[in-house]
Amino acid sequence: MTLLHVENLSLSINDTPILNNVNFTINSGEILGLIGESGSGKSMTALSTIGLLPHGSSTSGAIILDGNDLVQLSEKDLCDIRGDDIGMVFQEPMTALNPVQTIGDQVAETLRIHTKTSRRDALKIARDTLNRVGLPADQFPLTRYPHELSGGQRQRVVIAMAIALRPKLLIADEPTTALDVTTQAQILDLLKSLVDEFDMGLMLITHDLGVVAGIADHVAIMRKGEIVEAGPTVQVFQELNHPYTRALFDASSHIPDRKTARADTPVLKLDNVTRDYPTPRRTLFGKPGYFRAVDGVSFTLNRGENLGLVGESGCGKSTLTRAILGLDPITSGTIEVHGQKITSQTTTARHIRRHMQVVFQDPYSSFNPRHKVARLVSEPFHLLDTPPADARKRIDAALAQVGLNASDADKYIHEFSGGQRQRIAIARALIIEPDLIILDEAVSALDVSIRAQILDLLADLSDRLDLSYLFISHDLSVVRAITDRVLIMKAGKIVEQGPTEEIFQNPTQLYTKQLIAAAPNIDLALEKREHAGV
Amino acid sequence: MLRYALKRALSLTLSLIAASLVIFCVIEIIPGDPASYMLGLNAQEDTVAALRRELGLDASAPARYWGWVTGMLTGDFGTSYTYRTPVAELISARIWVSLPLALFALTLSTLIAFPAGLYAASKRASLGDTSVMGLTQLGIAIPNFWFAMLLVLAFAINLRWFSAGGFPGWDAGILAGLKALTLPAIALALPQASILTRVMRSSLLDTLDEDFIRTARAKGLSRRQALWKHALRNALIPVLTIIGLQFSFLLAGAIIIENVFFLPGLGRLAFQAITQRDLIVVESVVMILVFAVILVTFMVDLAYAWVDPRLRAGR
Numbered sequence: 029m030t031l032l033h034v035e036n037l038s039l040s041i042n043d044t045p046i047l048n049n050v051n052f053t054i055n056s057g058e059i060l061g062l063i064g065e066s067g068s069g070k071s072m073t074a075l076s077t078i079g080l081l082p083h084g085s086s087t088s089g090a091i092i093l094d095g096n097d098l099v100q101l102s103e104k105d106l107c108d109i110r111g112d113d114i115g116m117v118f119q120e121p122m123t124a125l126n127p128v129q130t131i132g133d134q135v136a137e138t139l140r141i142h143t144k145t146s147r148r149d150a151l152k153i154a155r156d157t158l159n160r161v162g163l164p165a166d167q168f169p170l171t172r173y174p175h176e177l178s179g180g181q182r183q184r185v186v187i188a189m190a191i192a193l194r195p196k197l198l199i200a201d202e203p204t205t206a207l208d209v210t211t212q213a214q215i216l217d218l219l220k221s222l223v224d225e226f227d228m229g230l231m232l233i234t235h236d237l238g239v240v241a242g243i244a245d246h247v248a249i250m251r252k253g254e255i256v257e258a259g260p261t262v263q264v265f266q267e268l269n270h271p272y273t274r275a276l277f278d279a280s281s282h283i284p285d286r287k288t289a290r291a292d293t294p295v296l297k298l299d300n301v302t303r304d305y306p307t308p309r310r311t312l313f314g315k316p317g318y319f320r321a322v323d324g325v326s327f328t329l330n331r332g333e334n335l336g337l338v339g340e341s342g343c344g345k346s347t348l349t350r351a352i353l354g355l356d357p358i359t360s361g362t363i364e365v366h367g368q369k370i371t372s373q374t375t376t377a378r379h380i381r382r383h384m385q386v387v388f389q390d391p392y393s394s395f396n397p398r399h400k401v402a403r404l405v406s407e408p409f410h411l412l413d414t415p416p417a418d419a420r421k422r423i424d425a426a427l428a429q430v431g432l433n434a435s436d437a438d439k440y441i442h443e444f445s446g447g448q449r450q451r452i453a454i455a456r457a458l459i460i461e462p463d464l465i466i467l468d469e470a471v472s473a474l475d476v477s478i479r480a481q482i483l484d485l486l487a488d489l490s491d492r493l494d495l496s497y498l499f500i501s502h503d504l505s506v507v508r509a510i511t512d513r514v515l516i517m518k519a520g521k522i523v524e525q526g527p528t529e530e531i532f533q534n535p536t537q538l539y540t541k542q543l544i545a546a547a548p549n550i551d552l553a554l555e556k557r558e559h560a561g562v
Numbered sequence: 563m564l565r566y567a568l569k570r571a572l573s574l575t576l577s578l579i580a581a582s583l584v585i586f587c588v589i590e591i592i593p594g595d596p597a598s599y600m601l602g603l604n605a606q607e608d609t610v611a612a613l614r615r616e617l618g619l620d621a622s623a624p625a626r627y628w629g630w631v632t633g634m635l636t637g638d639f640g641t642s643y644t645y646r647t648p649v650a651e652l653i654s655a656r657i658w659v660s661l662p663l664a665l666f667a668l669t670l671s672t673l674i675a676f677p678a679g680l681y682a683a684s685k686r687a688s689l690g691d692t693s694v695m696g697l698t699q700l701g702i703a704i705p706n707f708w709f710a711m712l713l714v715l716a717f718a719i720n721l722r723w724f725s726a727g728g729f730p731g732w733d734a735g736i737l738a739g740l741k742a743l744t745l746p747a748i749a750l751a752l753p754q755a756s757i758l759t760r761v762m763r764s765s766l767l768d769t770l771d772e773d774f775i776r777t778a779r780a781k782g783l784s785r786r787q788a789l790w791k792h793a794l795r796n797a798l799i800p801v802l803t804i805i806g807l808q809f810s811f812l813l814a815g816a817i818i819i820e821n822v823f824f825l826p827g828l829g830r831l832a833f834q835a836i837t838q839r840d841l842i843v844v845e846s847v848v849m850i851l852v853f854a855v856i857l858v859t860f861m862v863d864l865a866y867a868w869v870d871p872r873l874r875a876g877r
Binding site: 078108 | 772773774776777778779780781782783784787791792795796869870871872
């Protein structure tokens with residue numbers, strides 16, 4: 029039965045066209061995967077459907093839910109439909125909940141707004157709903173506040189709010205993008221089982237083809253405000269008729285050409301590194317406890333080698349990175365860069381720090397927006413004893429290395445796209461010719477096609493300049509594509525390490541197996557579904 | 563919650579002790595003899611010596627500090643040199659003018675600022691919002707003593723609704739007392755209300771941009787319901803901070819308004835004591851004000867915890 033029918037939907041915001049003639053249908057009990065890169069209009073399609081567009085939007089076309097055209101409805105009627113007929117789940121579970129209300133009240137609110145339920149009855153239903161989404165009463169009483177929950181648990185609360193009234197349509201906008209792979213798999217399972225149980229329609233918006241391949245019945249591929257291809261999931265992904273679909277598919281499983289590792293000169297050597305953080309005192313004059321964020325980590329990174337570090341949030345990856353960079357002291361153990369020790373307590377000397385540089389996840393917030401690119405890129409010169417005389421020449425050379433023009437040096441950072449910004453970040457890392465670059469989730473925020481380009485660039489630079497990378501990521505497919513060896517980290521410890529392919533093919537530790545099984549994989553998902561005859 | 567309150571109380575008690583030490587050092591230990599300072603340049607040697615004895619300056623600094631602090635704890639603030647009456651009496655008479663005035667002004671300012679801020683935030687960029695913002699601009703720019711004189715001109719001299727100044731004392735009845743404080747409270751409240759309105763508006767607007775407001779709207783709350791049920795409480799933290807600061811300011815910073823209206827308040831007492839070099843009164847008044855500020859800070863801290871459960875966890 030057709031539940032949602034979107035017909036010739038066009039949208040412009042302050043006269044900028046955003047959506048152009050979008051058409052699709054969702055049936056009850058069916059999952060539609062809406063796929064696209066950032067700016068393709070997929071979130072705006074969702075917001076149009078639920079009627080929460082920003083100011084200055086004008087819509088044409090029809091969005092027909094169960095016979096009602098939502099575009100024609102008044103704001104008051106839309107309020108009645110939101111939360112009751114349509115539920116929505118957002119990307120950022122950490123900020124999606126009101127921090128000063130209990131989870132019970134927040135779930136109950138959905139009921140209290142739309143039905144004449146008493147507070148007591150609403151809380152009772154809220155309890156049942158939370159149980160259903162996997163937050164049992166003994167561990168998650170209604171009186172919990174959002175800050176006492178993890179990201180995945182908060183996302184479950186948001187889902188509970190959205191499904192409390194058993195809506196006909198659920199919209200999930202990148203519901204798992206901010207979560208770890210194992211949590212992602214659980215949340216996707218939950219969404220799928222809710223769709224089956226309530227006979228809901230689900231509009232699942234994502235940039236990740238692997239996520240969609242596993243659970244969507246139909247997919248629609250969006251680009252620049254238009255749907256370029258749509259159809260049953262398996263068919264679309266196997267036929268790859270449209271060139272853009274093919275390009276997306278190739279980019280998401282892109283493996284850059286690389287030489288494999290060679291010489292055995294250690295660049296970075298960690299021996300039994302441990303880092304404790306004090307926890308708050310329990311009593312007024314009691315001893316503070318401590319939390320061991322990094323626990324006895326040892327590894328060696330050789331010249332020209334690409335080493336992956338994989339782990340879920342909170343496993344100690346970031347603490348370890350900060351320790352290697354000399355930004356934070358370590359509690360015990362030794363870190364050696366080029367045979368020179370980074371001492372645990374004092375600040376690290378410049379002559380050690382100039383051997384390593386870092387590229388962070390968010391290409392925008394890691395730059396001072398008031399400085400021009402030339403100044404941003406040349407910042408690491410502070411680590412040299414005397415600033416080079418040919419600074420400008422070296423800035424131009426660094427920009428050329430990453431595929432930008434010398435003229436870009438006089439622009440500001442907001443004039444660049446996300447991918448270009450990440451190139452500038454890499455240029456900044458390259459400019460003092462370090463031996464080691466730490467890439468901390470450096471491609472995680474990028475669209476797949478841009479990500480493929482940046483991975484090619486990184487592989488090329490490593491080959492030409494004999495650079496070593498410590499590649500930190502939660503994304504297993506990226507780590508597999510670009511590293512020679514991989515470390516798997518859990519709760520501060522390295523639980524498994526070895527050559528990348530070997531670990532991915534034959535993981536020995538249970539945790540590694542779980543991680544690999546949970547990671548979305550297009551080929552595997554499609555194979556499985558073919559067997560199942562879907 | 564209790565642990566958080568105890569922790570805050572402890573840290574504020576420590577601030578109180580630190581403040582008392584600073585005040586004591588500034589007034590008594592810093593070079594120059596308080597006695598000869600108080601008596602002026604032409605004082606006789608034996609008068610200075612007599613005052614030194616009276617002030618107990620012969621004793622060592624720690625002993626004097628101890629005497630001062632323990633005295634205050636038992637309500638003995640010493641005797642004013644110029645008035646020749648116990649400082650405790652002077653202060654308690656004044657505080658019953660200053661404290662009600664500050665509370666009155668603060669209540670007015672809050673009563674104006676909350677609705678005005680909510681209104682401006684809910685109608686962002688509308689004519690109403692722009693008008694409210696323009697008025698608050700004016701409220702901050704107008705010097706309050708001039709506004710006070712306008713009030714006197716309009717309501718005391720022309721309309722004769724209020725008296726132009728003075729305070730009949732609470733013995734004359736609560737209404738008479740409040741009436742005497744009305745014009746000064748309005749004059750004090752105007753700039754405070756303007757500042758508070760702006761803080762309230764911008765804090766609400768920041769909160770309205772948060773993700774959880776979008777979540778609330780997706781649940782089916784109207785814009786208005788989302789503002790009242792979700793944005794308001796989250797927007798309160800900066801507003802509470804400003805209210806705390808304003809109360810402290812109003813308690814001691816009302817000197818000019820107290821002078822315009824001839825009110826016997828703490829500000830006027832401190833001002834007179836300073837011009838008459840009555841260090842005993844100055845140091846006691848300052849200490850009382852510090853105590854009031856710290857007490858208000860404590861209450862604001864408790865209010866934070868009431869508003870935000872993350873603070874209650876005692877982190």
